[in-house]
Amino acid sequence: MATPSGKTWVGVKLSLDKKRAFPLTFEKIRSWKIEPIFVEVFNKELMLPRSGANPSLENKKVLLIGCGSVGSEIAHKLGSAGIGRIDIVDPDKFSTSNLYRHTLNGNMTDWPKALAVAFQLQEKFPWLKVNSYYNSLLDYRKSDILSAYDLVVIAIGAPTHERLFHDYLVKSGVKVPVIYNWLEGYGIGGHAVLDIPGQPGCLRCAYVEPNTGIRGLASNLNFIEPNQNVVKNYAGCGEMFIPYGAISSTQTALIAVDLAVGYLEGKLTESTKVSWKGDSLDAKHEGLNLTPRYQIFTSSLKKHPLRHPLCDVCQPKEFITYQSKCGKRLYLPQTLNQKLCTYRQQEPESVESAGLLIGYYNQKDEVLIDTFTTPKASDHRTRTTFKLESHSHQAEIEKAYTISDQLLGYVGTWHTHPENIPHPSNPDKTDWRTHEEDNHDRPLFFIVVGIKTTSVYTLEKGNVIELSIVPK
Ligand SMILES: [Zn+2]
Ligand SMILES: [Zn+2]
CATH class of the missing domain: 3.40.50.720 (NAD(P)-binding Rossmann-like Domain)
Known part of the structure; x- marks a missing residue:
């Protein structure tokens, strides 16, 4: 019997004190005794x-x-x-x-x-x-x-x-x-x-x-x-x-x-x-x-x-290596570089993008970029400026820190510029110096993505130093 909750099974027992043919009409069934039978359905779909x-x-x-x-x-x-x-x-x-x-x-x-x-x-x-x-x-x-x-x-x-x-x-x-x-x-x-x-x-x-x-x-x-x-x-x-x-x-x-x-x-x-x-x-x-x-x-x-940033079996093997004169190094996986390039301000109306870099300190002065945060709806963006709404970006850093057993953390920032070959602006330098002062125990790195090329910087006692690509 079909019911709103699916198929319902009903059992009844019909009995009579003498032998009679099965009652096919309502009239004939009147003299029969009708008792309910408990039905337990043993079927896969139900059980x-x-x-x-x-x-x-x-x-x-x-x-x-x-x-x-x-x-x-x-x-x-x-x-x-x-x-x-x-x-x-x-x-x-x-x-x-x-x-x-x-x-x-x-x-x-x-x-x-x-x-x-x-x-x-x-x-x-x-x-x-x-x-x-x-x-x-x-x-x-x-x-x-x-x-x-x-x-x-x-x-x-x-x-x-x-x-x-x-x-x-x-x-x-x-x-x-x-x-x-x-x-x-x-x-x-x-x-x-x-x-x-x-x-x-x-x-x-x-x-x-x-x-x-x-x-x-x-x-x-x-x-x-x-x-x-x-x-x-x-x-x-x-x-x-x-x-x-x-x-x-x-x-x-x-x-x-x-x-x-x-x-x-x-x-x-x-x-x-x-x-x-x-x-x-x-x-x-x-x-x-x-x-x-x-x-x-x-x-x-x-x-x-499960992913571990340093696994030699499943993690990226192709990197761009940047190095400063004083020996600081940044390893940027090719896949992440490609993702950064998608934010290039190629159209006249495209606005700045920015985010935080999440990485792992290989050695004291070497960092491996693992991922980066991307622009949020709550960020404030124009053609030549960008202001991060820090809570949501910071929350991603904290999550990465926890799930990597404190291996990954904040290692710098990235942002785009509407110029072919990017140069840090004075506000950029001031901003980076503030970051450096807050994290004086380790080097930070700053990526600026231009329309044609990408530049990477670090700070050395308050001075902005550009890193160059290490040839393979
Ligand atoms: Zn692996
Ligand atoms: Zn800038």
Whole structure:
């Protein structure tokens, strides 16, 4: 029966004390007894949305590699999201040492983990297709297999293997998005990154060393400093463990699945990172040193761009280098230079544009421009003047500062001039001197975009110095 809220199912039971043909007219039905029957509809279209799943995910195929304490939780949450097919891979058998932080029951000891979790999911989610494989991550460096999936989720907690896998993806050009996730011991936190091929931001962005800019072996997302002994050897068993409880593994699974569902639903379109930060009490009790990121981190569960300005895999590789006589350098990515050139005042009526430069201090006197703010509706602009409405520009600086873990910040300004070869005006020089006085601990750079050429300046003890392009 069609009703305004959709299809409604009605059940009635007709009975009579003697045998009679089914009453086809109203007259004949009068002597029958009519009772309602409770109808519970077991159909996919109705049950999926009513129980919190998203029917639009039923055609999605996910490959889940690793189903330990984190992976098994991920499998369950992917299933409950309504994903149509999950292929689970794990090379291990289920052992009792995992019991309290795993979704599997004790009677599944010695089962291959992937098979046991697939069995569990099949029982719980009637319309989910599940397959299990007794393999390892590195067996999946096969482009034809990977490209059949909408998403790969890796929950093996082995950074070296993850980086090898990522190397393969970069080299082979397989366009499959991957979520990597891991937790740190002692309840300190966990991390998940979504790496969408072709988008800025990749797994290696999470491994750029904050100070040197080179690729490291420990993730820059981590809260525990590397090269410390974080494993424990419990008496009586030869294996070493990183101590963590089920709350840590479930929490880590949740941030990973949140990324997975967000991506599959089309809500997340750029490479993203998420961390959750826990209490430091246990780690401190163990005498472990925590990273500066732990101290400054205030964005638990928030999704931020994964992109790291210094990543040598996914970030711009073509720069224009400007240098001053005193050795100050500015690196401007070609892509940003092209974007700046779009603001050139080529038409007689075009007004000035301006914004703030956001960048990273490579070394004391070297800056890498990462991005810049662009004119806002609230700015005041004429042919030869420009006044920034500082709040909205400043807000972008603060956002970049927070999401880059305080790596990126204000490094100068840019603006356009309606002259072919730009020269700084007296108001420009006065303005720059004020900026320099407010930021005396580091050099600032000022870009002026003319109609034909672009000039870059810095200040040296109040004097305006022009930088020149370093030939390649
Ligand atoms: Zn990258
Ligand atoms: Zn000017």
